[in-house]
Amino acid sequence: xxxxxxxxxxxxxxxxxxxxxxxxxxxxxxxxxxxxxxxxxxxxxxxxxxxxxxxxxxxxxxxxxxxxxxxxxxxxxxxxxxxxxxxxxxxxxxxxxxxxxxxxxxxxxxxxxxxxxxxxxxxxxxxxxxxxxxxxxxxxxxxxxxxxxxxxxxxxxxxxxxxxxxxxxxxxxxxxxxxxxxxxxxxxxxxxxxxxxxxxxxxxxxxxxxxxxxxxxxxxxxxxxxxxxxxxxxxxxxxxxxxxxxxxxxxxxxxxxxxxxxxxxxxxxxxxxxxxxxxxxxxxxxxxxxxxxxxxxxxxxxxxxxxxxxxxxxxxxxxxxxxxxxxxxxxxxxxxxxxxxxxxxxxxxxxxxxxxxxxxxxxxxxxxxxxxxxxxxxxxxxxxxxxxxxxxxxxxxxxxxxxxxxxxxxxxxxxxxxxxxxxxxxxxxxxxxxxxxxxxxxxxxxxxxxxxxxxxxxxxxxxxxxxxxxxxxxxxxxxxxxxxxxxxxxxxxxxxxxxxxxxxxxxxxxxxxxxxxxxxxxxxxxxxxxxxxxxxxxxxxxxxxxxxxxxxxxxxxxxxxxxxxxxxxxxxxxxxxxxxx
Amino acid sequence: xxxxxxxxxxxxxxxxxxxxxxxxxxxxxxxxxxxxxxxxxxxxxxxxxxxxxxxxxxxxxxxxxxxxxxxxxxxxxxxxxxxxxxxxxxxxxxxxxxxxxxxxxxxxxxxxxxxxxxxxxxxxxxxxxxxxxxxxxxxxxxxxxxxxxxxxxxxxxxxxxxxxxxxxxxxxxxxxxxxxxxxxxxxxxxxxxxxxxxxxxxxxxxxxxxxxxxxxxxxxxxxxxxxxxxxxxxxxxxxxxxxxxxxxxxxxxxxxxxxxxxxxxxxxxxxxxxxxxxxxxxxxxxxxxxxxxxxxxxxxxxxxxxxxxxxxxxxxxxxxxxxxxxxxxxxxxxxxxxxxxxxxxxxxxxxxxxxxxxxxxxxxxxxxxxxxxxxxxxxxxxxx
Numbered sequence: 020x021x022x023x024x025x026x027x028x029x030x031x032x033x034x035x036x037x038x039x040x041x042x043x044x045x046x047x048x049x050x051x052x053x054x055x056x057x058x059x060x061x062x063x064x065x066x067x068x069x070x071x072x073x074x075x076x077x078x079x080x081x082x083x084x085x086x087x088x089x090x091x092x093x094x095x096x097x098x099x100x101x102x103x104x105x106x107x108x109x110x111x112x113x114x115x116x117x118x119x120x121x122x123x124x125x126x127x128x129x130x131x132x133x134x135x136x137x138x139x140x141x142x143x144x145x146x147x148x149x150x151x152x153x154x155x156x157x158x159x160x161x162x163x164x165x166x167x168x169x170x171x172x173x174x175x176x177x178x179x180x181x182x183x184x185x186x187x188x189x190x191x192x193x194x195x196x197x198x199x200x201x202x203x204x205x206x207x208x209x210x211x212x213x214x215x216x217x218x219x220x221x222x223x224x225x226x227x228x229x230x231x232x233x234x235x236x237x238x239x240x241x242x243x244x245x246x247x248x249x250x251x252x253x254x255x256x257x258x259x260x261x262x263x264x265x266x267x268x269x270x271x272x273x274x275x276x277x278x279x280x281x282x283x284x285x286x287x288x289x290x291x292x293x294x295x296x297x298x299x300x301x302x303x304x305x306x307x308x309x310x311x312x313x314x315x316x317x318x319x320x321x322x323x324x325x326x327x328x329x330x331x332x333x334x335x336x337x338x339x340x341x342x343x344x345x346x347x348x349x350x351x352x353x354x355x356x357x358x359x360x361x362x363x364x365x366x367x368x369x370x371x372x373x374x375x376x377x378x379x380x381x382x383x384x385x386x387x388x389x390x391x392x393x394x395x396x397x398x399x400x401x402x403x404x405x406x407x408x409x410x411x412x413x414x415x416x417x418x419x420x421x422x423x424x425x426x427x428x429x430x431x432x433x434x435x436x437x438x439x440x441x442x443x444x445x446x447x448x449x450x451x452x453x454x455x456x457x458x459x460x461x462x463x464x465x466x467x468x469x470x471x472x473x474x475x476x477x478x479x480x481x482x483x484x485x486x487x488x489x490x491x492x493x494x495x496x497x498x499x500x501x502x503x504x505x506x507x508x509x510x511x512x513x514x515x516x517x518x519x520x521x522x523x524x525x526x527x528x529x530x531x532x533x534x535x536x537x538x539x540x541x542x543x544x545x546x547x548x549x550x551x552x553x554x555x556x557x558x559x560x561x562x563x564x565x566x567x568x569x570x571x572x573x574x575x576x577x578x579x580x581x582x583x584x585x586x587x588x589x590x591x592x593x594x595x596x597x598x599x600x
Numbered sequence: 601x602x603x604x605x606x607x608x609x610x611x612x613x614x615x616x617x618x619x620x621x622x623x624x625x626x627x628x629x630x631x632x633x634x635x636x637x638x639x640x641x642x643x644x645x646x647x648x649x650x651x652x653x654x655x656x657x658x659x660x661x662x663x664x665x666x667x668x669x670x671x672x673x674x675x676x677x678x679x680x681x682x683x684x685x686x687x688x689x690x691x692x693x694x695x696x697x698x699x700x701x702x703x704x705x706x707x708x709x710x711x712x713x714x715x716x717x718x719x720x721x722x723x724x725x726x727x728x729x730x731x732x733x734x735x736x737x738x739x740x741x742x743x744x745x746x747x748x749x750x751x752x753x754x755x756x757x758x759x760x761x762x763x764x765x766x767x768x769x770x771x772x773x774x775x776x777x778x779x780x781x782x783x784x785x786x787x788x789x790x791x792x793x794x795x796x797x798x799x800x801x802x803x804x805x806x807x808x809x810x811x812x813x814x815x816x817x818x819x820x821x822x823x824x825x826x827x828x829x830x831x832x833x834x835x836x837x838x839x840x841x842x843x844x845x846x847x848x849x850x851x852x853x854x855x856x857x858x859x860x861x862x863x864x865x866x867x868x869x870x871x872x873x874x875x876x877x878x879x880x881x882x883x884x885x886x887x888x889x890x891x892x893x894x895x896x897x898x899x900x901x902x903x904x905x906x907x908x909x910x911x912x913x914x915x916x917x918x919x920x921x922x923x924x925x926x927x928x929x930x931x932x933x934x935x936x937x938x939x940x941x942x943x944x945x946x947x948x949x950x951x952x953x954x955x956x957x958x959x960x961x962x963x964x965x966x967x968x969x970x971x972x973x974x975x976x977x978x979x980x981x982x983x984x
Contacts, residue, residue: 024812032815034756034823035697036808037794041801 047557051577053592055551055570060486060543060588064111064126069446070097071453071477074111074126075544081129081536082546086529090133094142095481097449098169098212099162099191101204104131105524106195107446108291108322116492116542122505125527125535131508132527134204140211145480147175153463156181156237158225161189162445163436164243165212166452167459170480172215174460179237180217183224186274189245190437191445193270194292196299197520239431239459243452246394246437252287256345257390261352265296265391272299281386282306285355287342288391289319290443294329296389301332301517308334309383313341313360313373328523331513339373343380345388355383394443433459440475447475454478490542490588499550499586503538506531545589551581602776607768610738610775611677611703611761612637614745616647617783618701621672624652624663629715630765631679631705638675657682661689661702668698669804671795673749676700679765680707680721687725690758694729694820696805699752699790701745702730702760705769706865708951716952717765719865719917723893723925729820731759731827732894734864738773743844746783747834753790754830755823765952767866778842786841824895831892848897850889851904853879857886859967860908860941862930864890867914867955874960885964896929902937905930911941912967914960916949923947923977944973948980 026032062075072093080089093100104127115123155171157164160182168178186192187209191200213219223229225244234240249264251257261281265288271278284305286297289312301308310329312319315338319326330336339360346354359379362371435455436448457478458471472478509525510516516523527535545567552560552568559575560568582590605613611634615623623642625635641647650667654660657678664674678686683704693700708718722732731751735741741763748759763769796804808816831848839845853875854860863871868889878885888904888911905911915924922928927945934940944967949955959981966978 026812026815032819034819035794036695036805036816038803038806042803042806043801
């Protein structure tokens with residue numbers, strides 16, 4: 020800098036200001052008071068996935084055609100992508116930021132595509148963390164029980180699953196019809212869990228041929244018995260022949276029993292069980308199926324796609340209608356007396372409370388009534404004098420609470436799935452079972468459970484270091500995105516599909532899955548789009564060997580253009596003082 | 601190939617024929633069609649160039665500075681407020697000695713908001729180190745684009761060519777569009793003396809201490825001095841190749857002229873008509889068309905006006921607190937002339953107000969009726 024160049028003549032003079040050497044000696048990073056840091060944030064899909072899947076991450080892999088790696092990412096968290104890709108109400112899609120620019124990503128269809136890859140599935144094991152000889156009993160082979168069994172088995176625990184029914188899978192098998200979830204898909208996913216060495220014992224009912232004494236040898240027990248008790252209608256005549264509780268009806272249909280319905284069927288309720296019962300009744304040969312729901316379409320708990328498919332099949336949904344009395348001709352049901360409803364003030368659930376309109380009574384001719392008003396759990400066996408904390412059943416009074424009647428009633432009794440949370444979806448149960456597995460693992464290794472995520476919070480096994488701030492639509496740099504409409508998976512035509520129990524949805528071909536992944540904004544997660552690299556005026560953003568970027572802080576002036584331009588909010592500017600401490 | 605085209609498209613064809621490699625521009629009325637057509641040329645594969653969309657004229661000039669620094673032929677176009685926004689970068693382009701060509705469509709500055717022609721936008725940039733050429737016709741526009749690259753790349757200074765809003769930019773005229781082969785022979789590919797390139801560490805445009813800064817400025821002025829001769833030479837070469845000669849200025853029916861109209865841009869064509877009319881009735885009136893404004897062609901101006909009794913300078917611009925820019929510069933040039941005409945400094949047609957043959961006749965009558973100008977500015981057609 021201090022060298023003075025003296026030109027002897029005009030010819031020696033340069034015609035433009037250009038340095039002889041480089042200016043690399045001038046480390047302009049010292050000018051910086053804020054520094055860009057690659058700090059991924061939480062995508063709305065990841066934030067709400069009840070099973071704790073890292074959706075944004077695996078969509079990125081799908082985009083690059085890395086299907087098996089994408090599937091492995093799901094399997095870290097959820098051993099049931101084939102099930103969830105078909106039956107999940109996909110809250111991820113409800114929250115998807117893409118919904119505001121063309122339509123939500125069809126995440127469920129991509130998940131299903133990955134689950135259906137033809138390669139034989141091998142579930143990923145983890146480094147064993149189980150203390151030697153640690154074994155766990157899981158009561159119930161539904162999604163919660165099997166998710167827990169899977170996560171424990173892959174850590175080296177010996178796990179035995181006890182199932183009361185003759186078949187494995189809980190409500191996945193007994194509650195969901197095969198036109199939505201083909202049996203072979205479920206079987207394959209359960210077999211993959213069994214292949215990790217999980218022992219599965221069917222026909223073992225707690226309190227019956229499975230006694231608490233039998234479970235004493237297990238240092239930890241998970242109760243994941245789900246919700247199997249149908250709520251009652253509470254109207255006169257509901258115990259007549261021809262009135263069927265929805266879950267019983269579906270269980271018999273799904274186990275392949277011969278179930279007959281009359282030509283005119285009324286299904287009471289507005290949830291997924293109601294839709295499943297109505298569509299199953301249609302497939303069993305009913306001529307006319309109606310669904311009666313006491314609120315309006317807006318309040319229906321059933322997934323919108325399911326409702327649409329139900330209506331496509333010719334099933335009429337009578338909104339704002341409630342039964343008041345079941346009338347019978349001798350012993351058999353012949354009529355259903357109903358009343359029209361209107362919506363009043365919101366109730367404790369936040370939905371507007373339906374109120375009967377006096378004088379609006381009318382009668383429907385029916386042969387079969389199926390009730391689908393929701394279900395409850397029966398925790399009599401364990402919980403009448405127990406309470407639940409951190410998903411761990413704890414006794415308020417250990418001596419009294421013991422079903423064994425002994426003072427030394429065990430610790431280490433955990434609960435998960437619908438029995439604990441009542442959310443009623445496979446994805447929630449998978450998440451809850453996984454959470455129980457992580458809690459049991461801690462417990463058996465003698466670690467405290469304080470600070471463990473609350474019941475109902477999704478947990479992740481393969482967590483990335485991600486800022487918990489959720490990226491919202493308005494946070495994105497919309498200059499980089501155009502409106503693009505979603506790709507829909509094919510469906511068999513309604514007239515054809517109502518004749519059998521074969522699958523309705525036909526799934527994605529690779530190019531369709533790729534197109535959906537391509538539309539993903541990758542909210543909060545760097546997907547190496549090179550925008551920062553392109554914009555950095557100081558050429559300080561460098562491609563790192565392998566993946567991602569590194570910043571040359573020797574020269575980065577902290578101008579913030581990279582963070583400002585990042586389409587997906589994956590760079591934050593942090594005060595330099597914090598880093599210099 | 602003769603086509604009837606507007607001035608804006610004459611610019612686009614000139615750029616295409618010059619085989620420009622990078623174009624960065626931001627649209628602004630009345631320039632938009634220039635870059636629209638160029639972007640279509642790029643999209644359709646008719647021009648092998650990178651078209652860079654930018655968010656402002658400042659960025660447009662910054663982008664072509666980058667491209668030109670990397671050693672490729674670069675072009676941009678703008679108008680009025682867009683040119684004003686480029687101001688800082690105009691200095692940079694000149695100081696970095698980059699042979700960028702810019703087409704500016706003259707537009708009056710707001711407020712009052714205006715999209716019509718006036719020279720104040722380009723004349724306000726006269727001290728930035730850019731050559732300036734003012735075009736009379738659409739033919740001159742296409743020819744000047746091609747010559748501009750040759751001149752710029754010879755003297756290593758940027759060139760601004762200027763055309764009137766609407767009167768040229770949007771008006772269709774028959775134009776002979778040169779053949780590509782002939783243009784290629786006239787304008788060879790640009791070979792930079794130095795350029796940015798990966799692997800060679802140099803800082804361009806860095807800090808220059810007082811020890812050396814002045815020498816860089818001296819070199820720039822030397823290049824401007826050289827540009828006068830280069831422009832004459834390139835104009836003559838162009839004449840040989842294409843049959844249309846160009847010089848730094850043009851003298852029209854100036855032999856034995858007692859009164860000279862000094863004009864530039866499209867007012868020249870209007871004035872030619874009036875000069876022909878007056879000559880037909882025996883009045884000794886001629887015309888000097890200013891083509892080059894920067895560098896200022898002192899010698900040519902002195903020669904052209906030597907022997908004339910009166911010179912009527914027609915300015916479609918105003919430097920507030922001073923007057924017409926051409927008049928003030930021509931008066932300065934004549935200070936050293938042994939034969940000084942009486943200079944009548946007219947201002948007319950601001951904000952695109954029509955300058956008609958009757959306007960020019962009025963100016964000639966005014967000059968004939970007065971021995972000396974009555975002030976520093978002679979306002980024409982102002983309603984007061």
